[in-house]
Amino acid sequence: MDELLRPSSIVRTTKSEAEPGFLLELSTSAGNQHSIKERQPKPAHKTPTTPADALEILKTEPDYDSLISALAFLSRHEAPGSSLTSIKQPSPLSAQLVQVLVSEIVPNYWALLIEDADQPKTSALRLLLYCLSSITGVNAILVRLKALTAEAKSEAAAKARRPDIALGLGILLDLLCRLLQGDGWLLEAFRLATSGHDGPARARPRLQEIVATFGGGRIVSLAAEADEIVKSDAPSKQAGDIWPADSLQYTQWLGRNTAKLASDPSNDEAKATSDLFAKALRLGHPDALIKLLLSELVVTPRADPAVFGTLLGHLAQTEQRRVLFSVLKIFSAEHLDRLGRCESEDSKPLISAVAGALNGIRGSNDNATKHFVEWLTGSSGAGLGEGIGIRRAVLAAISQSKDNIVAVLEKSLAQFGDQLYIKHSPILQQEAHAQVLLLSAGYVHRKSPIKLAMLLRSSIWLNTISNRLRAPQQKARILGMVVGEALSGLVDKGDKRLNFKMEETDEEEGAWYKGLTEISDDIGPLDFLFKPRVDSPKRKRQPKLVQRPVTAQLPPTGFIIEELSDEEAPEEDDIVPYAKPDSDPEDSDEDATLVTRNKPKAPVYIRDLIKYLRDTESYDHQKLALTTTPTLIRRKADYGTEVSEHAEELASLLVGLSDKFELENFEELRVQGMIAIAVAKPEKMGQWFAKTFFDGDYSVSQRASILVVLGISARELAGFETSDYSAAAAFPSKTLPERVERLYISNNPAYTQPSSALKPLPPNALDNIVTSLTSAFLAPMAASAADAATGPDVLKLSTFSSRLEQSKETQDQQLHPNPKIKYTPHNKTRVRIIPNKTAHLLATFFFSPLTARFQAALHSSSRANQTILFHPHLLALYLKTLALLLHAAGPSTLALPQLTADFWRLLLGTAVRARAVGDLPVTQAVLFGFAALLDVNENRMREVCEELGREVVEAQEWVAGVFAGLRGGDEGGEEERVRVLAAGVLVRLREGVEKWRMVLVGDLIGFG
Structure with missing residues (x-):
């Protein structure tokens, strides 16, 4: 019934225009309608002369022309004849004007204002946004949002919710999105708060109000709650992008405004800017905020890193430490990790650029220097799991001061020789600290050789070497030997040099560690940070030449015709023609326009596979990419450098891929693709998957799939698991033709025909493996318990052959007690242990x-x-x-x-x-x-x-x-x-x- 009763039109009339005989009888004739319109008085256009007149006009439901006149009058910076200098300045009159605009004008005139949005600068929407672009306007919108949200959530409204509540919330959210649009909003608000002649005593509370409103998360919470009510009220309606309701988008907007505010030379409120930055860090996305500020204030042409350092200078010590550690992590991940061990000379300019950025951020802030020293020597591991490039950059930044680099060396040496540290710290952390120790020793040797010589004559050095040699872990002992030989080579000469004469210390890794004492990085310009990324030195290496068996070359042209005798000819023809299909499945669709004739082909190169995986809008590309990924990666693993060059890109695409088209066995194929990458390049991808599990921005299911990949790929590398994709990925040149295979192999009883069907990975693959290993672990104890229940072992019978075999095994063990050599009980053949x-x-x-x-x-x-x-x-x-x-x-x-x-x-x-x-x-x-x-x-x-x-x-x-x-x-x-x-x-x-x-x-x- 409500749909049948709709008003044909709505006429808004003010109280002054209403007359005693206002209710008139309307006729359906056109003439009567025309006469009624002539008799109705037309509202007069009003132009305000004072802010009070504008307030009165806005309160009396003005016509559109009067509304534009009032907004245009209020948009002036100065209103003559009144104490109101600007509607943006806080005052009782401006608060009333803003309240009327938000509560009366916006709900009633929003549709007309939106239609007029594309007009020139004199449009009513632009004038309205100017009048509300202040902290007073934002607070009025938030108060109205909170009131409507509370009304919508009340019990009375939940039973019979008025439809205008969701409509009003949608209008306010749209207004908030349009009002806050832009990167200079907070800069203008700061200027407005400090532009008066009231002095800093009155400007400070205004700045604190701005910081509390925009940095406290109030906008995000109210906008998200209101947006949820609007979506629940009309789920079928296409909702717009309410970016203030998304904490990440709002944090990025706040970061861009903070960067604009900090880089403005006219802004003298550095403390308020830092307070805003500190509050923004608590909104839930600190890494994204810091990364954005770095890109705006440091890693951009004509940027001054000292601006970022000033922003940090007013933060608390804990906040400074947190931000600086995140900065180091971002520099490592974005710029230095791709350099690997930094063995090439091309890596030195980039490390110097990062060192220059860190030195500019540090400036004259002694607390920042202390945090850098703590990062190098603390329990965090000096960039645990990251490349050596970031450690080189930090040491270059603090090496300008002799006291700082000596402090790093002394703390690193004392920590490196501590017994509890050797016993309890992971070996990856010990390797990172060993690199810091060797690098800092090289700097101290160049700046003050006497200081290093005195340090190596102290008891700290002797305790370090002795504790390392007594370490139960072999890797810890080798690290101690390498560090001992490297530092002794800097101070001692000739036969006095420490030399353990171990093969491990002279191999490639040991030689690389010893070479760290000769590395010296300088503070360089930031130009290399702005250049596009280039391939790492590892990718520029020439691929290894693989010797292949020489095969007889076929003639370039022509055919080879060979006549077979009757004895050599097969008994029956091997060529079987294909049966003609009854119908084409592509023509089964009634609509011929829906038939896809040009279907994409399966990718044969890794770059095509990446292109297919990125095309998330194509069903065919996604399906082909997923079904081809495991086989193609395994096939290309040892041929060329395609897989090694794109392994991380492929892995990141597969980890973050979502099942948009609800493909069959999607999760199994995605995991199998990641397993193929891990098996193909285990040295590189094992560390990458471990880092991605902890640092990546992924869901719980995606992180769980990373663990499944690590577990399954490790067992496949160890030989416990065999994937069907390995056989499917083998090149035809490594297999016999089917006819020859039948002649030579099929008669072997131990041969089993490989299955061509690829089995999907079950979702609980790791749990199945855990269950089987648990059963294997408990089986011997269950068997011994069953034997104990059946009677004493003396009463048990055994065959003569088993006793004879057992006696021979005992005799072999007595004759050959060396546990490192295994013997078979019958032929006495020695089988030496092969390095695993x-x-x-x-x-x-x-x-x-x-x-x-x-x-x-x-x-x-x-x-x-x-x-x-x-x-x-x-x-x-x-x-x-x-x-x-x-x-x-x-x-x-x-x-x-x-x-x-x-x-x-x-x-x-x-x-x-x-x-x-x-x-x-x-x-x-x-x-x-x-x-x-x-x-x-x-x-x-x-x-x-x-x-x-x-x-x-x-x-x-x-x-x-x-x-x-x-x-x-x-x-x-x-x-x-x-x-x-x-x-x-x-x-x-x-x-x-x-x-x-x-x-x-x-x-x-x-x-x-």
């Missing part, structure tokens, strides 16, 4: 980056890092991934003591155990981590008890408490499975403690 390069790869490029970044994230104040660490699903998956990586590396890993110590302490950490309380998935992940540790270290429990005695006993007590706290009883349930796993881990731990009790006694004296 895969274990080194997994330990260095997969396991260590994940654990080191976890430790760095624990000490970070970033809210995003804390969210990642303490999300139950991600934490459980993260621990399972580390356990799988350790198991894939295996017991023959040279760095197994270091990996065991890092993972054991991580599992016993307060953050992990606190999250395991009451959370069965996290508890199961921790127990599975202990199971993997015990399984891999089965033959070295004595060393584990010697190195981690306290940790072993602490783990036993914790697992016992978990086992006692689980009730179980639900056969096959999750709690029962966790209880069984806890029982297995507890049994293995008690066996180790009982067997090596005497080893643990010395380490556990005083253990509470």
